[in-house]
Amino acid sequence: MSLMLSEYQHQRGDVVRLDEIQHPFLDVAELHGYRFYVIDVSEAPRTHDRQWNPTERLGQNYYDFELLAETEPGYGTVVGTLTLSPTTTLDIARVTDSRLLSDWRGKGAGRFMYKTVINYLVAQGIEVQSDFKYAQSPAAKGLWKSLARNPTVRVIRKGEADRVYRVNGRVYRRPVRAYRRSK
Numbered sequence: 001m002s003l004m005l006s007e008y009q010h011q012r013g014d015v016v017r018l019d020e021i022q023h024p025f026l027d028v029a030e031l032h033g034y035r036f037y038v039i040d041v042s043e044a045p046r047t048h049d050r051q052w053n054p055t056e057r058l059g060q061n062y063y064d065f066e067l068l069a070e071t072e073p074g075y076g077t078v079v080g081t082l083t084l085s086p087t088t089t090l091d092i093a094r095v096t097d098s099r100l101l102s103d104w105r106g107k108g109a110g111r112f113m114y115k116t117v118i119n120y121l122v123a124q125g126i127e128v129q130s131d132f133k134y135a136q137s138p139a140a141k142g143l144w145k146s147l148a149r150n151p152t153v154r155v156i157r158k159g160e161a162d163r164v165y166r167v168n169g170r171v172y173r174r175p176v177r178a179y180r181r182s183k
Helices: 054-058 109-123 138-147
Strands: 015-017 025-031 034-040 063-072 075-086 092-100 127-129 153-157 164-167
Touching: 025 109, 034 109, 063 109, 075 109, 092 109, 092 138, 109 127, 109 138, 138 164
Parallel strands: 092 127
Antiparallel strands: 015 075, 025 034, 034 063, 063 075, 075 092, 127 164, 153 164
């Protein structure tokens, strides 16, 4: 059985036809003149797994998501990925990897991806937990710090090196504006 490209997870920078994507679209947003899509690719085999074994994925070892930017009508570029892994209790998923192409940083796209994924998993009864602070990039630290202003996000471990955040409810999104108010 041959698999089409759209049945696989994509690599960052790949350009894909939006009408051929066979994964669920979780949300769409317009940011800075681009339309962004978050898709769930958890059930897709990973392209870097040469000997993909379907039985390994049945236990839902990872939750995988992709962020696509519609760079031209009908085509999307994979600009970000977010991977979470379930903890031993299976009702908590911990962020294990988050990546965003450098050209797309600072536009609200990463925040949109995080909030969409968090809300999607919380709706399924799964709490979302950050990685340990020492394993986070500066951008991820800033994101979690800003998310902590939401009443459903709490710090479960305090400490300079091992601060951990956990989300147990919907994270509300404010509309992202492409302009700043003058003072």
